């Protein structure tokens with residue numbers, strides 16, 4: 001889409017909007033027409049339209065436009081914000097595509113101050129075509145200013161991205177994007193895992209103004225630096241300041257989970273989930289948190305809601321694995337079996353070995369004592385498997401201990417305990433060993449891993 | 461909040477009433493325009509439609525101010541500070557308060573040099589206040605209006621000045637107890653709700669200034 005920028009820069013050779021492809025997302029037919037007319041009267045030519053979240057998704061996947069003009073309210077309890085978040089999170093929205101939110105809500109600033117992912121700009125309805133034109137032009141100029149930064153960032157070249165931000169911080173052309181530069185810098189430092197620098201960057205922003213997003217960002221840095229109590233206090237203050245900052249509840253739940261306060265995690269997700277009843281990934285997180293909290297009734301209720309929504313398959317295999325794990329956790333083996341049975345072969349074909357093995361282990365667990373032969377069949381693959389996520393490893397340990405294979409269980413647990421996620425996995429692993437009356441065995445294993453780590457350190 | 465002479469609900473009601481009249485006026489013009497078109501008098505029809513459009517624009521602005529007044533009256537704090545380029549803000553307000561054809565032939569609007577600073581403010585609410593101040597000035601000015609924005613001593617100072625008769629003495633001497641309309645009510649509250657580092661914004665109504673008429677000044681920390 002770089003043609004679109006260069007074309008735009010060439011400026012007054014006629015009409016720079018003519019070459020842009022627009023997509024209007026709006027559920028009301030009349031408003032859709034008005035927006036189209038508005039775009040055409042400012043010189044736009046190619047205007048595609050979508051009337052729902054789903055239609056927008058399929059059009060975008062089919063062909064990415066240059067400019068998305070999206071209404072905030074999309075019907076079916078969907079919002080333009082959800083569309084934006086989904087696109088950004090899945091990496092489906094290239095950074096040079098303009099996303100402008102259109103809204104009749106007077107209180108939209110409050111919405112936008114309480115989200116992590118913001119549109120490039122927003123316009124309050126009703127508005128004149130001229131306003132859309134000036135806003136669009138400014139967004140495009142800004143994207144030009146930040147284009148090199150995004151290039152580095154998208155290839156995870158944090159040093160390059162930070163260098164570019166430092167350059168922008170000095171450049172007069174970016175002077176009026178000062179806050180954007182600061183925000184991006186803090187975020188990039190966090191991604192680069194330079195937690196100390198990221199904390200300082202957020203502190204500097206907060207000295208200027210207590211932006212909720214900066215508080216939330218700072219809380220995340222504190223969480224990653226294992227300063228959990230501080231992180232939690234800060235995220236609580238964000239929620240007090242902006243009760244509709246839903247991502248802050250998600251963050252709080254993560255922090256509480258790490259602190260082992262599963263009840264608090266459940267409470268936070270429950271509050272946010274009640275306010276965002278159509279956010280299925282948050283519901284799944286709630287089910288997971290409740291299952292960690294041993295709250296069987298909540299898991300069952302939330303899972304029923306998630307399942308009633310129908311097609312879990314559309315949410316990807318990870319979601320199915322997550323939910324099956326919950327079902328196993330609360331010993332609802334029938335539900336687990338039902339979830340597993342609904343997986344389509346073509347989904348499995350695309351899945352990686354790790355996820356497939358997780359599914360096998362979960363099947364073993366759902367089958368109970370009848371799962372022995374299956375376990376024997378996959379054992380060799382489990383032994384060979386190198387990279388286990390914490391959750392995946394726990395699936396294996398569970399299945400192994402169920403079939404009294406302590407050797408495989410210990411081997412798998414040791415891998416995780418020696419890895420970077422040791423802290424997060426410790427409690428969960430301990431719980432599984434305890435379920436089988438093997439607490440002592442787990443403690444021995446833990447000591448062994450610790451002494452090995454020590455040895456390898458002295459050797460280097 | 462100091463005591464108000466007129467309860468805010470009454471002020472809002474009168475604003476709604478005025479807006480209704482503005483819309484009625486627009487409707488009349490559209491009706492006459494249709495008649496002119498059928499009589500093949502296109503130019504007359506176009507003028508009427510332009511005025512009707514301006515009237516609807518005005519009504520829209522007024523309604524959004526009324527909604528803000530309503531939220532303020534309920535003691536909600538609708539102000540959200542975000543970084544805004546001051547020049548963009550002034551341009552935005554100007555786009556939303558275009559002078560009518562009649563105004564244009566009478567009044568000359570001067571804008572000060574574009575302010576290059578970025579300020580933390582509520583873009584929509586401050587724009588509403590500026591739009592109202594501009595429309596007021598257009599109503600009262602004899603021939604000149606000046607709109608300016610600049611950073612002075614750590615404050616953002618936005619002024620709308622005209623060469624009309626100026627604010628009445630009640631407005632300039634007892635600003636907090638004034639018989640203001642919705643527009644000035646909202647401007648005062650919105651300014652006060654802009655808080656930064658222990659300071660809060662204010663609205664100043666004076667006479668004199670560059671052109672000797674009314675001077676509307678928003679000062680934001």
Ligand SMILES: Nc1ncnc2c1ncn2[C@@H]1O[C@H](COP(=O)(O)OP(=O)(O)OP(=O)(O)O)[C@@H](O)[C@H]1O
Nearest residue numbers: 475596597600624626627640641642643644645674
């Ligand atoms: N530039 C000005 N010159 C002289 N008087 C003014 C000026 N601006 C406002 N006023 C006086 O202040 C009053 C209140 O203004 P305000 O904007 O609050 O309400 P309004 O203009 O009467 O109604 P609305 O803004 O709702 O259309 C006006 O009615 C007018 O008497």
Ligand SMILES: [Mg+2]
Nearest residue numbers: 592596641643
């Ligand atoms: Mg007024």
